Amino acid sequence: MIAETNGYMAAALDEARRAAAEGEVPVGAVLVRDGHILVRAHNRVETDRDPTAHAELLAIREACRILGEPRLPDCDLFVTLEPCAMCAQAISMARLRRLYFAAYDPKGGAVEHGPRLFGQPTCHHAPEVYGGIGERAAAELLRGFFKDRR
Secondary structure (H helix, E strand, O other): OHHHHHHHHHHHHHHHHHHHHOOOOOOEEEEEEOOEEEEEEEOOHHHHOOOOOOHHHHHHHHHHHHHOOOOOOOEEEEEEEOOOHHHHHHHHHOOOOEEEEEEOOOOOOOOOOOOOHHHOOOOOOOOEEEEOOOHHHHHHHHHHHHHHHO
16 A cells, blocks of 8 residues: 555656646645546646635546546545645545645645644544655655745
8 A cells, every 4th residue: 555655646746746847836636546546636726817726626626527426435635735724624525535645734734734624623524644645755846846936
């Protein structure tokens, strides 16, 4: 399972690199079902002129469209950055089984930082959470992106 997990996170990192190449904050995600990548996505906020076009939301929307279902209880999400509050709530509402993320986000994260959404009594569903997978590569990509912007 560890090799598969690293492979899925590598695919999410590829998506993050695509985002950076397009001038987007480099966050990528893959949604996995039955051991296969069902959806790949990366941030498209600037491209789509949509503040909700985060990689996680785009992946969830596309997976729901493909499967014809509003919930994804047998799916796992791999994302290169700890999800924000908006994305964490969408993960909960989609009933995702597991969340794997790479870099921690002390400023904007809402899973291990900030509101810690999945630990709130008002959270309807909390996935299993695994953080820090591929953290170094994701953090370096983000640091490089923002360094070039400053």
